[in-house]
Amino acid sequence: MNVPNALTLTRFILIGLYPFLYFNEGLSHNKLWAFAVFLIAGLTDVLDGVIARRFGLVTKWGKLMDPLADKLMLITVLVCLFLDGVVSLWVIIIIALKELLMILGAAFLYKNRKVVVQANFYGKLATFLFYIAITALVFRVPYSGYILGIAVLSTILALIQYAALNFKRKSD
Template sequence: MNLPNLLTILRFFLIPLFVLIFFSNLKYRYMIAIGIFLFSGLTDVLDGFIARRYNIVTKFGKLFDPLADKLMILTVLWCFVYKGYISPIIFYIVLFKELFMIVGSAILYGRIKIVVSANIYGKIATVLFYIAIISLLLKLEMSLYILVIAVIFAIFALIVYTVKYLSEYRRLRSTSDE
């Protein structure tokens, strides 16, 4: 087990910790929740940097790193829905997109051993989700606008992923049929 994979595993443990703090009665619970959320984001950036820099990219990391990110963002959005901070429709759109990506990625990996990698739109969406979530926790007025823009980027990333990997899947199938 290498350091990047340990950081990915750590992020899975940060998810219930975020929920526990978010729903606690602590005086500074939202500031602590922001800290946990930012620490999760930092470990995400750090594990990717270390894995690429020291050439220790693993299949585990390729599969579970994005899953940790998706689960953290979905968990935080669900917490916001539960508290009434955002509309459930935002959560369901992101949930559908992520489930579609997870199932699609699993199918592609299972059939033709392609690991779906992030595209620029997905990375922008993730950064926007982080900004929106932090601004929501800080109760800034612009936070819902940023969240909507993040959702739009996420949907666009899904479209780009779908087009790219369907064409790749068709290409590989057509070459294997020959």
């Protein structure tokens, strides 16, 4: 296993650690610790991609598992925020549906055309906006709901862009 894949695997472990810390009332500053795990997950996401591309360590496993880890971390954080009364259920429904469509679409493309769908600018922008929104929500920044709304809108636009790109690819 190479370093980028090990970083991705670490992110899967962090996914399980996040809710444990978030809801651990016996731990002082539990939500801050959970937020630190979220930031570490984001950092490992950036690092694994940079290292993989720079040193030629890109693998099919990494191309598939890296975005899956990202999606699971995002949904885990949003579910925790929902259970804590910070975000509405509609946010989770929209994001879960978008991610499910992305996973099914990527699986279809891989199975039928051996195409591995990779992250692009719009998907990365949506992820970045979610990191900002979640940071704002955790720290109870005024108008953080609007920031979350922008992040949700950006993720919908990213889905449309992915679909349009792959529809175009199919018709070429």
